[in-house]
Amino acid sequence: MLTQHTRFTIAMAAVAVVAVVAGLTAASLCVGALSTGPGETFRILGNWIHGHGFSSVPTDKETAVLHYRVPRTCVIVIAGIGLGLAGTLIQGHTRNPLADPGLLGISAGAALAIVVxxxxxxxxxVLGQVLLAFAGAAVAATAVFAIGGTGRRGDDPVGLVLAGAAVSALFGALTTTIILRSSQALDTFRHWTSGSVAWVDTGLLLSAAIPLLIGAVIAFASAPGMNLLTMGSEAASSLGLNVPRLRVAGLIAVTVLAGAATAVAGPLAFLGLTAPHIARGLVGADYRLILPMAAACSTAILFIADIIGRVVADREIPAGVMLVFVGVPFFLIVVRRTRFRAVA
Incomplete structure (x- = not known):
């Protein structure tokens, strides 16, 4: 049972995170090579929503806000929610504090499928890329769980990490080989494979949003079962939980969520690793609270990485590159503190 003080603390944390995400969303719409003030940006958006003309606003600013920053912001939301939820589910199902769609090869599988x-x-x-991303994510997830996450080693953190490292290395090598041999693939995925949230087709956003919604529904519906699973598979089964069915639902949700995120933003490493840990620190061990908080934290982290990448250098640095600078130190901290202990 949550005490009144704990409920208040969680509520304040939720309000703070939502406020941060809202502020970062506004910043994402304003910041870029051609800066626009908040008032001007929202005036452009208001005119667009209500179908009014843009005679009083320069055309280049309309283009920057409506054709680049709005789709870019939508990409960040889709990728952030997808990878935040997917990372939380993977860590919960494997009881592995180091599990992540990128570290377990799922994002690499989606990337390889699109390049192939x-x-x-x-x-x-657009639809073809989304379907290919889902297929690649499914193949990678199945391979990793089959190699390192079944049988007696189903709750062993080391098995999944080693299997994920092997699958990621293999798929990454194949992807690199293909893009070096194909100029078309190299041109198309030069920015995508580094984890870029820019230059995304609107149709791709729509094609990825529906699967994301489906995966999110499955994830939130599995939250009560995830709470039981923290006690271990045998204890959860003794309490009436259908563990195999929950595992299958989790695998489907992770595949759909990671596939949707990878289709629109490319492989983004460490995002699904960091967000669940931050969420647990804010709301505790209840997956009914961890899942939405992880989705919000993941979105906020991706916003920060993207905004910094826009302004830190003369040329834009992809968000995936900026995430590595944040994710690697965090990964090492988690390794040092947990020493491969299972997460709750």
């Missing part, structure tokens, strides 16, 4: 589709099958449609 472009090179071998000449697929460049």
């Amino acid at each position: 589709g472009i090179w071998f099958l000449d697929i460049d449609s």
